Amino acid sequence: xxxxxxxxxxxxxxxxxxxxxxxxxxxxxxxxxxxxxxxxxxxxxxxxxxxxxxxxxxxxxxxxxxxxxxxxxxxxxxxxxxxxxxxxxxxxxxxxxxxxxxxxxxxxxxxxxxxxxxxxxxxxxxxxxxxxxxxxxxxxxxxxxxxxxxxxxxxxxxxxxxxxxxxxxxxxxxxxxxxxxxxxxxxxxxxxxxxxxxxxxxxxxxxxxxxxxxxxxxxxxxxxxxxxxxxxxxxxxxxxxxxxxxxxxxxxxxxxxxxxxxxxxxxxxxxxxxxxxxxxxxxxxxxxxxxxxxxxxxxxxxxxxxxxxxxxxxxxxxxxxxxxxxxxxxxxxxxxxxxxxxxxxxxxxxxxxxxxxxxxxxxxxxxxxxxxxxxxxxxxxxxxxxxxxxxxxxxxxxxxxxxxxxxxxxxxxxxxxxxxxxxxxxxxxxxxxxxxxxxxxxxxxxxxxxxxxxxxxxxxxxxxxxxxxxxxxxxxxxxxxxxxxxxxxxxxxxxxxxxxxxxxxxxxxxxxxxxxxxxxx
Numbered sequence: 001x002x003x004x005x006x007x008x009x010x011x012x013x014x015x016x017x018x019x020x021x022x023x024x025x026x027x028x029x030x031x032x033x034x035x036x037x038x039x040x041x042x043x044x045x046x047x048x049x050x051x052x053x054x055x056x057x058x059x060x061x062x063x064x065x066x067x068x069x070x071x072x073x074x075x076x077x078x079x080x081x082x083x084x085x086x087x088x089x090x091x092x093x094x095x096x097x098x099x100x101x102x103x104x105x106x107x108x109x110x111x112x113x114x115x116x117x118x119x120x121x122x123x124x125x126x127x128x129x130x131x132x133x134x135x136x137x138x139x140x141x142x143x144x145x146x147x148x149x150x151x152x153x154x155x156x157x158x159x160x161x162x163x164x165x166x167x168x169x170x171x172x173x174x175x176x177x178x179x180x181x182x183x184x185x186x187x188x189x190x191x192x193x194x195x196x197x198x199x200x201x202x203x204x205x206x207x208x209x210x211x212x213x214x215x216x217x218x219x220x221x222x223x224x225x226x227x228x229x230x231x232x233x234x235x236x237x238x239x240x241x242x243x244x245x246x247x248x249x250x251x252x253x254x255x256x257x258x259x260x261x262x263x264x265x266x267x268x269x270x271x272x273x274x275x276x277x278x279x280x281x282x283x284x285x286x287x288x289x290x291x292x293x294x295x296x297x298x299x300x301x302x303x304x305x306x307x308x309x310x311x312x313x314x315x316x317x318x319x320x321x322x323x324x325x326x327x328x329x330x331x332x333x334x335x336x337x338x339x340x341x342x343x344x345x346x347x348x349x350x351x352x353x354x355x356x357x358x359x360x361x362x363x364x365x366x367x368x369x370x371x372x373x374x375x376x377x378x379x380x381x382x383x384x385x386x387x388x389x390x391x392x393x394x395x396x397x398x399x400x401x402x403x404x405x406x407x408x409x410x411x412x413x414x415x416x417x418x419x420x421x422x423x424x425x426x427x428x429x430x431x432x433x434x435x436x437x438x439x440x441x442x443x444x445x446x447x448x449x450x451x452x453x454x455x456x457x458x459x460x461x462x463x464x465x466x467x468x469x470x471x472x473x474x475x476x477x478x479x480x481x482x483x484x485x486x487x488x489x490x491x492x493x494x495x496x497x498x499x500x501x502x503x504x505x506x507x508x509x510x511x512x513x514x515x516x517x518x519x520x521x
Contacts, residue, residue, distance in 0.1 A: 015163075015164065015246075015251070015253060015254040015481055016246070016248050016250050016251070018163070018246065018247040018248065019163055019165075019166050020244075020245065020246070020247035022244060022245060022247075023161055023162065023163070023170075023245045023246075023247075024170075026161055026222055026223065026245070027158055027161055027162060027170040027173055028173060029218040029221070029222060030113070030154055030157050030158055030161070030173075030174075030218065030222055031154065031158060031170075031173030031174045031176065031177045032177050032211070032214045032215055032218055033113055033116065033117075033150040033151075033153070033154035033174065033177070033215045033218075034150075034154065034173075034174040034175060034176070034177035034178040034180075034181065035177045035178070035180065035181040035184075035211035035214060035215065036116070036117070036120045036143075036146060036147060036150055036181070036208065036211045036212055036215060037147050037150065037151060037178050037181065038177060038178035038179060038180060038181020038182045038183075038184075038185070039181040039182070039184060039185045039207070039208055039211045040089065040143055040147065040181075040185075040208060041178070041181070041182050041185070042181060042182035042183070042184070042185025042186045042189070042324075042328075043185040043188070043189060043204050043205065043207070043208065044086045044089070045086070046185065046186060046189030046190075046193070046204065046324075047189065047201050047204050047205060048082050048085070048086060050189075050193050050198075050200065050201045050204075051198070052198030052199070052200075052201060053201040054082075055198075057130075057132075057133050057136060058082060058085070058133075083441055083442050083444075083445060084442065085136065085137075085140065086441060087437070087438045087441035087442050088137065088140050088141070088144070089140045089141075089143050089144040089147065090144065090434040090435075090437045090438035090441065091144065091434070091438055092140065092141040092142075092143070092144020092145050092147075092148065093144040093145070093147040093148035093151065093430070093434045094144075094148065094430075094431050094434040094435055094438070095144075095145075095148065096119075096144060096145040096146075096147070096148025096149055096152075097148040097149075097151065097152045097427045097430035097431050097434065098427055098431060099148075100112050100115075100116075100148055100149045100152040100153060100427060100430075101152065101271075101423040101424050101426070101427035102423070103115065103149070104152060104153050104156065104423045104426075105231070105271070105422075105423040105424075106232075107232075108224050108225075108228045108229075108232065109153045109154075109156055109157040109160070109224065109225055109228050110153075110157070110219045110222050110223075110224055110228075111219070112149050112150075112152060112153035113149070113150060113153050113154060113157065113215060113218070113219035113222075114216060114219040114220065115146075115149045116145075116146045116147070116148070116149030116150035116153065116215065116219075117146065117150070117212050117213070117214075117215040117216030117217075117218075117219060118146075118212075118216055119142050119143075119145040119146035119149065120142070120143055120145075120146025120147065120150070120208065120211075120212040120215075121146075121209050121212035121213065121216060122142045122146075123138075123139045123140065123141070123142030123143035123144075123145070123146060123208070124139070124143065124205065124206055124207070124208035124209040124212055125139075125206065125209060126138055126139035126142065127139035127140070127143070127205035127206065127208070128202050128203075128205050128206020128207075128208075128209070129202070129206070130202075130205070139205070143208065146212065148430065148434070150215060151410075151430045151433075152423075152426055152427055152430050154174050155171060155174055155410050155411070155413075155414035155426065156414055156422060156423070156426055157222075157225060158170055158171040158173065158174060158414070159171055159411075159414045159415045159482055160225035160226070160227045160228070160482065161225050161245060163246065164479065164480065164481040164482060165343060165479060166343060167343070167415060167482065168339075168342035168343040168347065168411060168478065169339045169340070169342055169343050171407075171410070171411045171414060171415070172335065172338050172339045172342060172407040172408075172410075172411055173339070174407075174410055175335055175338070175406055175407035175410055175411075176332065176335045176336065176339065176407075179328070179331040179332045179335050179402065179406075180332060181211060182328055182331065183324075183325070183328035183329065183331070183332055185204075185207075186324035186325060186328055187324075187325060188203075188204060188207060189204055189324075190324075192204045223241055223244075223245070224241070225241075226238040226239075226241050226242040226245070226255075226258055227258055227261075227262070227419060227483075229241060230258050230259055230262040231262050231265065231419065235259065238255070238258070239251070239255050242254065242255055242258070254481070254483075257481070257483045257484065258483055260483075261418065261419040261420075261483045262419060264418070264419070264420055265418070265419040265420030265421075265422075266420075271420060271421050271423065271424035271425075272424050274420065274421055274424075275287075275421055275424055275425060275428070278498055279498060279499055279500065280421060280425075281495070281498040282489050282492075282495040282498060282499070283416060283417055283418070283421065283425055284425070284428070285473075286412065286413055286416060286474070287413055287417070287425045287426075287428045287429045287432070288428065288432050289469060290409055290412060290413055290429070291409060291413070291429055291430075291432040291433035291436065292432055292436055293405065293409075293462065293465070293466035293469070294405050294406075294409035294433065295433065295436035295437050295439075295440050296436065296440070296459060296462040296466070297358060297401055297405050297459065297462070297463060297466070298358070298362060298455075298456065298458075298459025298460065298462070298463065299398070299401050299406075300440055300441070300444050302361075302362075302365070302394055302397050302398065303327065303398075326391075326395065327394070327395065327398050330395045330398045330399050330402070331398055331399075331402045331406075332402075333399075333402075334398070334399040334400075334401075334402035334403045334406075335402050335403065335406065335407055337399075337403045338350060338402065338403035338404070338406075338407045338408070339407075341403070342407070342408070342411070342478070343478060343479070346476050346478040347408055347411070347412055347474070347476060347477055347478060348470060348471075348474060348475075348476050350403055350404045350408060351404050351405070351408055351467070351470040351474065352467060352470060352471060353400075353404065354400045354401065354403060354404020354405060355400075355404065355405075355463055355464075355466060355467035355470070356400075356467065357396065357397070357399070357400030357404075358397055358400040358401060358404075358405075358460075358463050359460055359463045359464060359467070361393045361394070361396050361397035361400065362397065362456050362457070362459060362460040362463065363456075363457075363460060364393050365390055365393050365394060365397070365456055366453050366454075366456030366457050366460070368386065368389070368390045368393075369390070369453040369456065370452075370453040370454075372386065373452070373453060405466070409433070412474070412477060413425070413426065413429040414426060414429075415477055415482055415485065416477060416485055416488075417485075418483075418485070418486065419483070472494070473494060473495075475488040475489065475491075475492045475495070476488070486499065
């Protein structure tokens with residue numbers, strides 16, 4: 001790993017503690033919060049292709065679809081009305097994440113998860129019984145509020161509960177449950193679409209109540225994190241909880257650091273305003289750029305082409321299911337690889353390897369699509385060997401995303417923020433993610449229609465940019481206790497100029513001061 005990236009592991013404090021069955025089960029239950037986000041991603045794409053659903057709520061779109069027998073695969077699905085229905089959830093999630101910051105800070109992480117589950121349940125209920133478009137929209141808004149609360153609180157909860165040696169693996173459980181939610185939704189969509197009478201879409205949308213119940217019940221039985229308890233004045237209960245989750249009695253050093261971090265956070269009256277302070281420049285940069293880049297990896301454009309190519313291989317009418325299930329299985333399997341490797345190989349290695357893998361696959365797929373689909377979007381008869389090669393590279397691309405930018409886009413921001421700005425900074429992280437998820441979803445089909453196969457190269461350009469950014473500006477956070485994370489900025493060649501020792505009286509003071517670069521700018 002190059003020196004420009006930051007520090008290696010093991011130079012900070014090492015707190016005693018084990019990966020206890022209690023904390024493992026706790027983190028698994030909390031990670032189920034990702035199911036609601038994943039289920040919605042998977043279900044909305046499938047429902048909007050069901051003719052009975054379109055005929056009932058979006059008749060103009062349905063009529064256009066039935067009348068348009070064009071062979072142009074690029075512009076086949078270009079409809080702003082439909083994408084607005086799908087992407088409206090992300091605007092609601094954006095607004096909710098801003099409110100969730102205060103709830104998470106003042107009332108605790110688990111209460112924020114509870115709100116997320118209840119709001120998502122209400123939205124799923126309304127959508128399942130929808131009779132008019134306004135009910136669909138109200139349901140989508142409530143679903144978005146639920147996603148905003150859950151995505152704001154769950155990654156923070158996992159990062160605070162997990163022993164620092166295993167924080168990466170346990171936190172990526174959130175991304176794993178997102179991928180499982182997507183896979184479950186795709187399989188259910190396929191079977192519900194076959195229900196006679198055309199009401200299967202109600203089961204698809206209403207089925208979101210199941211993952212909502214899981215996170216709602218889970219949040220009621222989960223313990224609060226020691227960080228959150230200290231933050232709200234429950235110091236002695238926090239000490240006992242820390243002993244329980246670490247599985248040892250010797251937790252004094254970690255406990256003192258948590259208390260010191262909490263005391264420092266209480267001096268901050270306006271965490272939102274404080275984020276603009278010079279010493280938080282690296283944190284704010286990561287909170288904005290990591291989710292921005294995550295949404296510009298091009299995962300959407302790759303997924304779009306999968307059904308056409310799988311159809312060519314010979315799956316016939318089951319092409320959409322097979323493409324969703326196969327890419328879904330690759331997605332889940334690669335996320336498991338990330339869980340295994342993130343605390344062994346480090347975050348930077350996975351980011352950079354995933355970036356190179358995605359770039360190569362995007363270039364090859366763009367060349368293949370361009371050669372066969374051309375400018376008019378009509379591929380004609382595709383030979384099976386060609387489709388098989390492209391599908392293999394699509395799966396390789398999905399794997400590269402699923403063990404790098406997919407999970408790490410949530411993990412890294414949740415573990416780098418000091419307690420005094422943690423809730424506010426995580427809200428910015430979620431908000432930026434939702435803004436660009438919305439924008440990409442809203443303009444993607446129109447861009448595909450106009451840029452054609454060049455869209456692959458558009459996203460490949462951003463993959464190059466994000467890989468350069470990680471190489472030079474993202475320090476390694478593997479094996480660093482969450483309340484000691486500031487040492488990674490103080491030893492970084494660039495960020496050290498923004499972070500002074502006196503800014504963090506208890507964070508990383510044991511580190512050597514050599515090699516930190518200039519202190520002023």
